[in-house]
Amino acid sequence: MAELPAVLLTGVGYRHGRTPALRDCSLSVPPGRVVGLIGPNGAGKTTLLHLMVGLLRPDRGEVRIFGREPGGDPAILDRVAFLAQDKPLYGSFTVAETMRLGRHLNSRWSDELAAERLGRLGIPADRPVRRLSGGQRSQVAITLAMAKRPDLMVLDEPLADLDPLRRHEVMSDLMALTAETGMTVVLSSHVVAELEETCDHLVLLGDGRVQLAGDLDEVRAGHHALSGPASLVAALPDAGTVVHATRTGEHAGLLWRSDRPPPDPRWAVRTPAIGDIVLAYLRAPEASALPRPTLLRQVSPGLRPVQTAPTASEESR
Numbered sequence: 350m351a352e353l354p355a356v357l358l359t360g361v362g363y364r365h366g367r368t369p370a371l372r373d374c375s376l377s378v379p380p381g382r383v384v385g386l387i388g389p390n391g392a393g394k395t396t397l398l399h400l401m402v403g404l405l406r407p408d409r410g411e412v413r414i415f416g417r418e419p420g421g422d423p424a425i426l427d428r429v430a431f432l433a434q435d436k437p438l439y440g441s442f443t444v445a446e447t448m449r450l451g452r453h454l455n456s457r458w459s460d461e462l463a464a465e466r467l468g469r470l471g472i473p474a475d476r477p478v479r480r481l482s483g484g485q486r487s488q489v490a491i492t493l494a495m496a497k498r499p500d501l502m503v504l505d506e507p508l509a510d511l512d513p514l515r516r517h518e519v520m521s522d523l524m525a526l527t528a529e530t531g532m533t534v535v536l537s538s539h540v541v542a543e544l545e546e547t548c549d550h551l552v553l554l555g556d557g558r559v560q561l562a563g564d565l566d567e568v569r570a571g572h573h574a575l576s577g578p579a580s581l582v583a584a585l586p587d588a589g590t591v592v593h594a595t596r597t598g599e600h601a602g603l604l605w606r607s608d609r610p611p612p613d614p615r616w617a618v619r620t621p622a623i624g625d626i627v628l629a630y631l632r633a634p635e636a637s638a639l640p641r642p643t644l645l646r647q648v649s650p651g652l653r654p655v656q657t658a659p660t661a662s663e664e665s666r
C-alpha cells in the first residue's frame with residue numbers, strides 16, 4: 350500500500366474574518382522530509398501551519414495529517430508537535446519543571462533527549478523560564494517539541510531569536526532526529542540560505558497561494574537561469590514560463606520555469622541556486638506553480654507577456 354502523505358492539503362482556503370489569508374492551496378509532503386516554508390510577511394505561513402495542526406479549520410478544502418483530520422483527534426495530537434511563533438512557555442516554571450510538564454502531557458516523551466540537549470546547550474535546569482534570554486527560551490521550546498518525539502514537527506520561525514551557530518545546531522538536531530526516527534519537519538523561516546543547506550523540500554507561499562512545492566532537486570531541475578539577447582525573449586517556447594525577468598540594455602536575464610531549457614543555443618543556461626529561485630518568486634508574487642487558468646501579464650517593459658496565475662484582486666472581480 351502506498352505511504353500516506355505526512356501532510357496533504359487539497360484546495361484549502363481560509364479567511365481571518367474578512368481578510369483572505371489562503372486561497373486554493375494544495376500540497377503533499379511525503380513522510381520523512383524536512384520542509385522549508387518560505388514566503389514574504391503576510392503571505393499566510395502562520396495560517397497554513399495553524400491549519401496543519403488543527404488550531405484552525407479551513408473554510409474550503411481539506412487538511413489531512415497522515416490521512417486524518419487534525420485537531421481534536423487524540424491519535425493525531427500525540428503524533429504532532431507544534432511550536433508557535435511566539436514560543437509560549439510558563440515564565441514562572443523552571444526549565445526542569447517545564448520538562449516535567451512535557452513528560453506528563455506526552456506519552457512518547459524522552460527524558461534522555463531533553464536532558465542531553467539542554468545540558469549540551471548549557472541551559473540551567475533550575476532557572477525560571479522568564480529569566481532566560483530570548484534565544485535560550487526558544488531552545489527550551491524547541492527541546493519540548495523534540496522530546497515529545499512526534500511523527501510531525503511543525504515549527505513557526507524557530508530560528509528567529511537564535512545566533513548563527515545556534516541556528517545551525519537546531520537544524521543539525523532536527524536532521525539527526527529525522528534520520529533516526531523518520532519524523533517529518535515543517536518549518537517556516539526567512540533565512541533562505543540555511544534552509545537550502547538543510548531542507549529537502551520547499552513550499553513557497555506568495556499572496557496566500559502555493560507558488561512552489563516540491564523536493565529541492567525537482568524544484569532546481571524545473572528552473573533555468575537564462576542570460577542572452579533580449580530579442581530572443583519573444584521566441585521562447587510556450588511550454589515554459591518566465592518567473593522573473595530583468596533587462597539591461599539589449600541583454601536579458603530570466604528565471605525560466607520549464608522541464609527543459611529553451612532550444613536556442615544563444616541562451617546561456619545554468620541551473621539556478623534555490624536561493625535565486627526563491628528570490629525570483631518573492632519578486633513575482635503572482636507567479637504560480639500550480640496549473641491555473643492562464644492570464645497574459647506583462648512582467649517587464651520590452652519583454653513578452655508571461656503566463657501567471659490570477660491575483661486575488663483579479664479573481665474576486
Ligand SMILES: Nc1ncnc2c1ncn2[C@@H]1O[C@H](COP(=O)(O)OP(=O)(O)OP(=O)(O)O)[C@@H](O)[C@H]1O
Binds near residue numbers: 392
Ligand atoms: N487574527 C487575524 N485577524 C485578521 N487577519 C489576520 C489574522 N492573522 C493573520 N491575519 C492576516 O492574514 C494574512 C496572513 O497572515 P499570516 O500571519 O498567516 O502570514 P505570515 O506569512 O505568517 O506572515 P509573517 O511572515 O509576517 O509572520 C495577513 O494578511 C494577515 O494580516
